[in-house]
Amino acid sequence: MEKRVTFKGWMLPLCLLAPQVIITAVFFFYPAGQAVWQSMFIPDPFGLKSQFVGFGNFEFLLSDRYYRAAFATTAIFSGLVTVVSMGLALYLAVLADRLIKGSGVYRTLLIWPYAVAPAVAGVLWLFMFNTRVGVVAWYLGLLGYDWNHVLNEAEAMGLVVAASSWGRVSYNFLFFLAGLQAIPKSVIEAAAIDGARFWTRFRTIVFPLLSPTTFFLLVVNIVYAFFETFGVIHTITSGGPQQATTILVYKVFADGFVGQDLGSSAAQSVILLIVVGAMTIIQFKFVERRVHY
Amino acid sequence: MSGMVEKRGAGYWLTHVGLIIGVLIIFFPIWLAFVASTVTQPEIVHPPMPLWPGDQFFNNYRSALVSGINAPVARMLANSMVMALGIALGKILISILSAFAIVYFRFPGRKVFFWLIFLTLMLPVEVRIVPTYEVVAGFGMLNSYSGLIFPLIASATATFLFRQFFMTVPDELAEAARVDGARPMRFFWDILLPMSRTNIAALFVILFIYGWNQYLWPLLITTDPDMNTIVMGIKQMFPSGDDIADWPVIMATSILAMVPPIIVVISMQKLFIRGLVDSEK
Numbered sequence: 001m002e003k004r005v006t007f008k009g010w011m012l013p014l015c016l017l018a019p020q021v022i023i024t025a026v027f028f029f030y031p032a033g034q035a036v037w038q039s040m041f042i043p044d045p046f047g048l049k050s051q052f053v054g055f056g057n058f059e060f061l062l063s064d065r066y067y068r069a070a071f072a073t074t075a076i077f078s079g080l081v082t083v084v085s086m087g088l089a090l091y092l093a094v095l096a097d098r099l100i101k102g103s104g105v106y107r108t109l110l111i112w113p114y115a116v117a118p119a120v121a122g123v124l125w126l127f128m129f130n131t132r133v134g135v136v137a138w139y140l141g142l143l144g145y146d147w148n149h150v151l152n153e154a155e156a157m158g159l160v161v162a163a164s165s166w167g168r169v170s171y172n173f174l175f176f177l178a179g180l181q182a183i184p185k186s187v188i189e190a191a192a193i194d195g196a197r198f199w200t201r202f203r204t205i206v207f208p209l210l211s212p213t214t215f216f217l218l219v220v221n222i223v224y225a226f227f228e229t230f231g232v233i234h235t236i237t238s239g240g241p242q243q244a245t246t247i248l249v250y251k252v253f254a255d256g257f258v259g260q261d262l263g264s265s266a267a268q269s270v271i272l273l274i275v276v277g278a279m280t281i282i283q284f285k286f287v288e289r290r291v292h293y
Numbered sequence: 294m295s296g297m298v299e300k301r302g303a304g305y306w307l308t309h310v311g312l313i314i315g316v317l318i319i320f321f322p323i324w325l326a327f328v329a330s331t332v333t334q335p336e337i338v339h340p341p342m343p344l345w346p347g348d349q350f351f352n353n354y355r356s357a358l359v360s361g362i363n364a365p366v367a368r369m370l371a372n373s374m375v376m377a378l379g380i381a382l383g384k385i386l387i388s389i390l391s392a393f394a395i396v397y398f399r400f401p402g403r404k405v406f407f408w409l410i411f412l413t414l415m416l417p418v419e420v421r422i423v424p425t426y427e428v429v430a431g432f433g434m435l436n437s438y439s440g441l442i443f444p445l446i447a448s449a450t451a452t453f454l455f456r457q458f459f460m461t462v463p464d465e466l467a468e469a470a471r472v473d474g475a476r477p478m479r480f481f482w483d484i485l486l487p488m489s490r491t492n493i494a495a496l497f498v499i500l501f502i503y504g505w506n507q508y509l510w511p512l513l514i515t516t517d518p519d520m521n522t523i524v525m526g527i528k529q530m531f532p533s534g535d536d537i538a539d540w541p542v543i544m545a546t547s548i549l550a551m552v553p554p555i556i557v558v559i560s561m562q563k564l565f566i567r568g569l570v571d572s573e574k
Contacts, residue, residue, distance in 0.1 A: 003396055003460070005467040007477040010400035017394045017406055020387040020452065027425060027447035028413050034424035092315045098308045108562060109316045112323065115554035117506035117524045123547050124322040127329065133540065135325060138340040169319060174566060231508035235528050256423040257513065265423050273421075 032273070038266035050263075057267035066243065067251070067268070074247040077161060078225030085165035086217055089172030094202070096173075097180040107177065114170035118163075119231030125163035126236045149237070153244035156237045160245050163236060164229045172217055179213035180206070219283045223276065248272055323551070329544035330354070337540045349541060357545040362530040364518035366546050372438075372515075373505055373522040374553070379442040380504030381497050384451050389489065392455035393481055397467065410449035426513055436517045445503075445510060451496055458492050459485070495568030498561050502554045523550040 039057055041050035061067045092110060096103040113121070128136040129149060137147040149155040183206060191201045207214075230249050233239060239246035239254060246254065252272065256265030325344070329337055332347035357366045394400075395407055425444050434440030462485065470480040511525040521529060527546050531538050558565050 003464065003467070005464045005471065006399050007397055007467075007471065007480075009398065009477070012477060013394035013398035013400045013403075016390040020391040020410070020449070021406065023387060023443060024410070024413055024447045024449065027428060027444040028421075029409075031421045031424035031428055031444075034427070035421050038424065088315070092312060095308050095311045095315070098304075099312075102309075106312050106316060108559065110319060111558055111562070111565075112555055113319060115502055115558040116323070116551050117508060117554075119506075119508040119524050120527065120547050120550050121322070123527050123543070124326050127540070127544065128322060128325060132537070133337050133340055133342065135341050135344070166319070166322065171569070174569060178566075178570065231506075231524075234508070234512075252422065253509065257426075262423060269421055269423065 035266045035269040035273070038262055039270045040263075042263045053263070057263045058271070061264060061267055061271070066246075069243065070246050070248050070251045073157075073243075073245065074226065077157065077164075077229075077245070077247050078222050080157075080161045081164045081168065081225040081229070082218060082221040084161060085168035086172050086176075086214070086221060088165070089169045090176050092169070093173050093176035093180055094206075096177055103177070107174070110173050111170045113167050114174075116167055117231060118167055118229055119235050121163050121167040122160075122232040122235030125159060125166070125232075129159055151241055153241055156241055156245050160229070160232050160236050163232045164225060167232075168221060168224060172221065175213055175217055176210070179210050183209050216283070219279055223279055226272075226275070248275075326544045326547050329540055330548050332541060334537075334539065334541055338537055353541040353545045354549070357542045357549065361526075361546070362539060362542065364521055364526065366523065366526070366549060368519060369521050369523040369526045369546075370549060370553075372441075372520060373524065373550075375438050376441045376507070376511070376522055377501050377504035377553075379438060380445050380507075381500035383442055384446040384500055385493055385496055387446065388449065388451035389455050389486075389493070391449075392452050392459055393485065395452075396456055396459040397477065397480075410452050413448040422509065422513060429514060435514050436520045440514050441507075441511060441520075441522070442504075445507065451500070454496065455489070455492065458489060462488060491564070491567070494561070495564045497568075498557055498565045499568040501557055505554050 040052060040054055042053050042057065043050045092106075096106050099106075116124075126134075128134050129147060131137055131148050131150055134147075140147045147155060149159045187205060187209075188201055191205055196204070226247070227249055229247070230253065233245055233247060233250050234253075237245045239250050248268065249272065252265050252268045255261045255268065259265075328344060328346050329342060330353050331350040332343060333349055336342055336347065358370075359365055359367065361367075361369070391406075391410070395403060395410075429435060429440045429444060432440075434443070466484055467480060470484060475483075506524055507522070508525050511522045512528075515521050515525070518526075518529070523546065527543060527550060530543050530546065
């Protein structure tokens with residue numbers, strides 16, 4: 001798409017572009033390039049010299065038990081966050097869509113968590129389940145369940161999933177509600193007159209018509225779970241116990257900044273870069289299709 | 294309400310009950326944090342803590358704001374405010390200018406610039422932290438506002454958005470401006486900018502929250518407690534080792550960390566939803 005009417009000159013547009021181009025070159029392209037470059041070296045322990053190893057870091061990573069475990073952890077974590085947050089959001093959106101009046105009030109109340117930073121959400125959930133003072137942990141104890149996410153790997157995973165999903169419900173709710181409200185009421189009424197019950201209507205009409213929204217949210221939520229949940233993990237579990245909640249982004253941080261293993265951390269960045277790139281392409285392909293939908 | 298779409302009767306009330314349960318579940322963590330910020334430390338460390346606010350609201354918040362634990366929380370709030378505003382306004386400024394250049398001019402290399410900008414879409418700072426850290430350290434920008442802001446505005450999501458919007462602006466407006474002999478910047482200030490008001494506001498809401506809620510980046514580059522932002526500062530308030538955390542002050546800080554973005558989202562709800570939908574298109 002092009003504009004028919006344009007202004008003359010090339011000095012002015014270059015000046016207008018300059019701030020963005022300079023900032024992205026310095027703080028985006030150069031570091032991204034560096035990540036690719038560093039991923040092919042192993043620095044010596046004193047950081048004085050680096051040895052070129054080609055794809056050595058990648059080969060090492062892909063055969064590394066801990067890295068493969070982090071991949072699996074990330075897959076489980078993002079799968080659970082996506083399903084839990086989308087499921088809850090869809091449930092609430094379907095209910096809110098049934099109201100003629102008042103859905104605005106619920107919407108106002110349900111968007112609060114969007115504003116809460118993942119790291120703050122982590123602190124809130126940590127507080128509820130803290131093994132010493134947590135209210136929920138205490139009541140679970142009364143019921144005879146001994147909650148301890150500091151030692152129990154499954155409980156640790158459950159807690160970071162809950163905290164991450166909680167923060168995400170608002171976002172999914174807004175998109176689902178918008179999607180539901182865009183479905184013509186006449187279609188649903190016609191099915192109702194034909195005698196289709198609510199669940200049948202939902203399964204055969206509403207859900208299929210909602211599929212563009214669902215697919216879009218699927219991709220966006222996976223990206224969210226991959227990258228924006230660092231704060232949740234760092235505040236609640238710091239990747240533990242026994243690396244049970246070490247997702248890929250957390251490992252880039254842990255290896256690069258805590259472990260000072262720069263070559264490996266850079267190689268991990270490059271792998272993540274490829275993952276995001278792939279997801280972006282999927283999303284754009286889909287968005288293009290959605291336009292023609 | 295077998296098979297009908299009407300909204301009264303038992304189903305109507307069940308809908309409300311379902312929604313209210315959902316709202317309560319969603320609100321519980323925030324409510325609990327608020328309660329914890331209004332009671333004394335002994336009330337929390339001898340569980341179960343109360344579920345109704347106590348009378349220590351002013352004490353706890355004063356203690357957090359004035360002295361905090363590593364740094365006064367008032368200071369961290371100010372840092373977060375500078376960072377969030379810097380990111381929101383900075384990104385809008387550089388993006389709207391470059392979108393104007395790309396849409397309204399023909400110059401050599403225009404396509405290249407467009408694709409370079411396009412490449413930055415969606416690549417989060419998390420995946421390039423080590424080299425970005427080195428760049429920022431090289432410029433001596435650790436523990437500085439510019440170090441907090443610049444790496445986070447180095448992406449082009451907003452440029453893309455403004456470009457999409459400018460494409461929908463009728464050509465006649467630019468034509469008329471050109472016939473009148475108006476300079477490009479005059480057209481930008483007098484016509485394009487006022488027309489973009491809603492888009493700018495919607496984008497501002499999204500970017501403000503994005504900036505305010507940053508965690509990893511401030512964690513890496515602000516080693517000086519006086520430069521900590523509130524969102525990353527909370528975790529620093531937990532003691533290392535076996536000491537018991539000062540929960541009332543920590544929870545007061547958590548509430549303070551939520552208030553500004555919540556105010557922005559709720560008060561600008563329409564713009565927020567619009568911004569959200571636009572920025573994902």
